[in-house]
Amino acid sequence: MEPTSAATIRPTDEDEIRTRRRPRRHRHRGRLGALLIQFPVSFKNTPLNREYLDRLLRQFIEYPRVVEVRDSSWDNAETLAAFAQKNVGFCNIDQPVLGHSLAPTEHVTAPIATSACTAATTTSGSIPTTATTATTTSTVRGNLQAGRIDRERRRKAQTTYVVTNNHFESKAGVKCSGAERPC
Numbered sequence: 001m002e003p004t005s006a007a008t009i010r011p012t013d014e015d016e017i018r019t020r021r022r023p024r025r026h027r028h029r030g031r032l033g034a035l036l037i038q039f040p041v042s043f044k045n046t047p048l049n050r051e052y053l054d055r056l057l058r059q060f061i062e063y064p065r066v067v068e069v070r071d072s073s074w075d076n077a078e079t080l081a082a083f084a085q086k087n088v089g090f091c092n093i094d095q096p097v098l099g100h101s102l103a104p105t106e107h108v109t110a111p112i113a114t115s116a117c118t119a120a121t122t123t124s125g126s127i128p129t130t131a132t133t134a135t136t137t138s139t140v141r142g143n144l145q146a147g148r149i150d151r152e153r154r155r156k157a158q159t160t161y162v163v164t165n166n167h168f169e170s171k172a173g174v175k176c177s178g179a180e181r182p183c
Helices: 013-028 047-059 077-085 134-154 168-176
Strands: 035-038 065-068 088-094 112-118 159-165
Touching: 035 047, 047 065, 065 112, 077 088
Parallel strands: 035 065, 065 088, 088 112, 112 159
Antiparallel strands: none
16 A cells, blocks of 8 residues: 555566566467556555656557556646647546545547446455445446446447456446346
């Protein structure tokens, strides 16, 4: 739960070499959709973090890239314009909104649109969201997420990927496909 920033992330040359191995193999086999670059909610939109992200995006410029940020400070016109200029997808996440976490978005900044569905329950019970029970949360949020994904597909995205992030009781897959048509 410590703050994450460019000051605390210290990748080595070996980290980059290891990171490139798998995408390179998948790309040669025609199985790479995009690199999903994920950051925790503690990664805030600061000048130092933007500089780090820009450097990281340049390091992997040969791949389609999608960035998943979880703090609401990234949800602004400047970030979206910068991602669009760099042809980088903004990962729209469906997560419980706690503190300064990012609320659900519908941004499309590149030909690749990405939506991430996260589970809405923990071992201590349901996290407050738009519904109160795991079943209701799965259905209601699943239908909302499916609608968001459909809108992304109709806008400028050529391809939409849906990433599920399962937690307690594997609710993300159920939630995402809880609509009448699968994601």
